[in-house]
Amino acid sequence: MFNILLLDDIIKRALTEDIGTGDITTLSTIPEAKKIKGRFIAKENGILCGIDVSKRVFEIVDSTIIINILLKDGASFKKGDIIAEVSGNAQSILSGERTALNFLQRLSGIATRTNQTVAIIKGTKTAIADTRKTTPGLRVLEKYAVKIGGGTNHRYNLSDGILIKDNHITAAGGITAAVEAARKNAPHTLKIEVEVENFEMIKEALACKADIIMLDNMSIEDMTKAVELINGAAMVEASGNMGDRDLLAVAKTGVNIISIGALTHSVKASDISLKFNY
Secondary structure, three states, X not given: OOOHHHHHHHHHHHHHHHHOXXXXXXXXXXXXXXXXXXXXXXXOOEEOOOHHHHHHHHHHHOOOOEEEEOOOOOOEEOOOOEEEEEEEEHHHHHHHHHHHHHHHHHHHHHHHHHHHHHHXXXXXXXXXXXXXXXXXXXXXXXXXXXXXXXXXXXXXXXXXXXXXXXXXXXXXXXXXXXXXXXXXXXXXXXXXXXXXXXHHHHXXXXXXXXXXXXXXXXXXXXXXXXXXXXXXXXXXXXXXOHHHOOHHXXXXXXXXXXXXXXXXXXXXXXXXXXXXXX
């Protein structure tokens, strides 16, 4: 699923942030040898993501903690469902609880929102993609959650592809200059995408033989005309506040991809709790 070294680094930083020099509440109220059992319980409906990450949190805190996973990533859950069971040292479980839940709730929230978004355009040929608008340090996990929800990933980072946006165009001296420089200096294996705001920019991007043309904040009418103008010469991506748009109408314009930053930057965490039962 993940590079274990990268995952462990993310988790350890989160645990250090949360525990600090010690969980003073737990250490001062719970006997050191106390054992406990508990359950992760869904308090609303959604798509599960991050249960293996949560399991790894407890493994790092205390390798003797036992996690019994009942629902796997990608599974639908409804209010009241038991997602997993945990048992072991009470101090250890309490110290890892918040970090484990933070990952599980946020990643499930992203997967759930993505799944709902994909459902809106079901039956079209358009794909839903994320962006780089992710929580710093958590991108690999958040993009994983998008895929679990049925979406696709845009670039993971700046080295994954060439995306010439408005500021690149201004700094380079125009679309043509930017694309020509990219072809001269970047690896030939990378596709070139150009962000455009009007039809003149589309024509210039086509003349430069851009591989992908991103339509930024265009109306439905203009997107429809743009797809007709491009006519298969390049892949077409719709972007710009897409989280607030009529996505089915956007998909019906014929664009290949709709990229939505809100899948990761404005998501509501799923309501999941850990309850001790005996």
